[in-house]
Amino acid sequence: MEISQLGEFGLIDRLTQEFPIRNSSTLKGVGDDAAVMEYKDTRVLVTTDLLLENVHFDLTYVPLMHLGYKSAVVNFSDIYAMGGTPRQITVGLGVSSRFTVEHLEQLYAGIRRACEIYNVDLVGGDTSASHSGLVISITCIGDAPADDIVMRDGAKDTDLICVSGDLGAAYMGLQALEREKVASAGQSDFQPDFAGKEYLIERQLKPEARKDIIGFLRKEGIHPTAMMDVSDGLSSELMHICKQSNTGCRVYEDRIPIDYQTAIMAEELNMNLVTAALNGGEDYELLFTVPLTDHERIKKIPGIKLIGHITKPELGCALVTRDGAEIALKAQGWNSLAGDREDETAPADGTEGTAEDAPGASEAE
């Protein structure tokens, strides 16, 4: 069905009809000039993400349902990274005429699934025509008791640096998808082969936010001194924490958690594995620091790896390699403005895509 058959308001009604209200803080959702919420005893957290076609996602291999799911989850991840609980989202959507109502229903099915799993309410949005591909803008509102909120600026000298899960897999998943896209060019009956790369593909297409880790930390009574989610790559995020906390850090190459599928893929592509793990991005794991005294308690939490420690600021931020050498970390990150994912799709007029931004060029390699 063409979108014009429903019109803006008909479309919004159709897409938002199966979103029940789950949170008591949501008083009025979709359907007025603004949503209405109430947060008497908690602080309010707000984060926003803009996802643009062919910059953040490529619809030749990203299913719309996964895209909807991921678009919501990456915002939830930011709320968890503050120590909070996501409660509401608004969805701004720009759609070009090649999209049908059924396409948008798939996208919303993914958003709905994410809202179900993470217990979040859809409370508003804005839907518009676009002349240039799909635009998704999601804002997430969350809350947290004042004492639970963790910023980036509280890390102290000698604090332990912890990270959940493993790193670099989503980046390797992207490489696998891009490689199959190139291989399939022009072949309508092409069957991509992702055998042995299922984890990488899932990490790229359908990441999860680490709600579970926040639960474990609360249960163990651990209050991180600084925390953020790893969306731009570990190296970049560590430097944010150290800059805002006015500290340095040491992370140990042999402590960085990497899945075996990530390692195999790096070998296939002849890429430096640690560089991919440090700078790949889109991991949506939690990076946080805790006082030394929490050492024993941190060990009780499944899936948390202790990767280094905070230092005095004059020591700078460095990776300690397996042979004991120190290499300065570089705040490179997954910088979409510098276009490090854009090598193949950069516009002809481009300021985008420089060799310096390729993961292989990291100083930490």
Place this chain on the structure above:
Amino acid sequence: MEISQLGEFGLIDRLTQEFPIRNSSTLKGVGDDAAVMEYKDTRVLVTTDLLLENVHFDLTYVPLMHLGYKSAVVNFSDIYAMGGTPRQITVGLGVSSRFTVEHLEQLYAGIRRACEIYNVDLVGGDTSASHSGLVISITCIGDAPADDIVMRDGAKDTDLICVSGDLGAAYMGLQALEREKVASAGQSDFQPDFAGKEYLIERQLKPEARKDIIGFLRKEGIHPTAMMDVSDGLSSELMHICKQSNTGCRVYEDRIPIDYQTAIMAEELNMNLVTAALNGGEDYELLFTVPLTDHERIKKIPGIKLIGHITKPELGCALVTRDGAEIALKAQGWNSLAGDREDETAPADGTEGTAEDAPGASEAE
């Protein structure tokens, strides 16, 4: 300066540095995974708007500073339309490589000016490369005491229908700008002539949100039964209120407030003036209903016009013409998905731009 010289984080630092925090509810603004706010005694309002180049604005005649100002103000308008006060915004920005740092500084200068005038804090955002023109996504957070919030669903039979300011001017301003754009095509030394149309141009390029009206209503102790802002055209908005309140309405052609510049422009273009005022959109005036007993108090407020009354639902929504005929209102509005502004710029594959959506085709004409 090219954006790639600064990188994403450098750019964000530069653009957001001159935004002081003005509201006590803002505890932490730009610079963490999420902004932190506190709203103990008031309810929280959230609204979001997506603005896309060549759909919502045309940079051949829209100055970036005005665009920034308008992008913020249209969100403030939604918060006022709930009876609230805007407090914070987040700004999502997608920029293609033809934009320089200076361009974005102009855009942010407009956003900053809007924040100054309306006393709002910039608390977050997301900045990204775009392969397809400028994308602006603004989310506004506001607050209101529970008793002050006005939804769209409270209008009652016999309530008076009121509107602030005048209608149709922004739409006529757009027509004037489009006409000069066509006239100037290919002429580098073309000087557009907007003499006698200054008000129309200003209403289109630099609208204001009606903070003053909310202040007057509070001062007079008037609590509207339903309210919304006129962004999609009076006709569409009236039908939203009537649908959600389960009522009908009668509005009187000779009561609709229209500026003389709007009338002159409509004559020049041989357009039906009332249709433009009913369906033009982007007026950002407040449309609200009050009980009959507020009649005398409403008259004390400058710039409010009483344009009709709410009826029982079975009477439907109609315009009463000067000669007493009743014409059913049509929920047409400024529907960007149907593309009524897109006649000249619709893509070749377009489902966009149908004759039915042209203002002249309204049933209320």
